[in-house]
Amino acid sequence: MEHIQFQVEGMSCGHCVNAIETALSKEVGVQSVQVNLDAGTVMIDYNADQVSESTLSLTIENQGFDVVE
Numbered sequence: 001m002e003h004i005q006f007q008v009e010g011m012s013c014g015h016c017v018n019a020i021e022t023a024l025s026k027e028v029g030v031q032s033v034q035v036n037l038d039a040g041t042v043m044i045d046y047n048a049d050q051v052s053e054s055t056l057s058l059t060i061e062n063q064g065f066d067v068v069e
Contacts, residue, residue, distance in 0.1 A: 001031060002048045005041055007068040008060060013037075019063045027051050027059055 011017065017035045020042055024033045029050025034043040044056055057067045 001045055003043070003045050004053055004056065005043045006057060006060060008040055008042050008065050009068055010065040011035070011037055011040060016065070020060055020065065023059050023063050024056065027055065030056070 008020070011020070014037075017037055020035050021033045024030050024042070024044060027046075029047040031045040031047065035041070036043070042060060046056065060067050
């Protein structure tokens with residue numbers, strides 16, 4: 001099990017949190033998602049054999065948010 005944290009810009013409300021959590025939870029290999037709206041972070045536990053960091057980042061960006069590198 002791997003753990004990654006992304007800094008995400010553009011999150012401003014509960015709907016943003018739900019959009020990210022729902023999209024990431026649909027990815028095969030994602031075990032848990034924790035979004036901290038105040039800190040602007042998304043923490044993900046995932047199986048690296050099933051999903052890549054770049055796929056996770058792209059999933060967040062596809063919801064309309066910016067992942068800070």
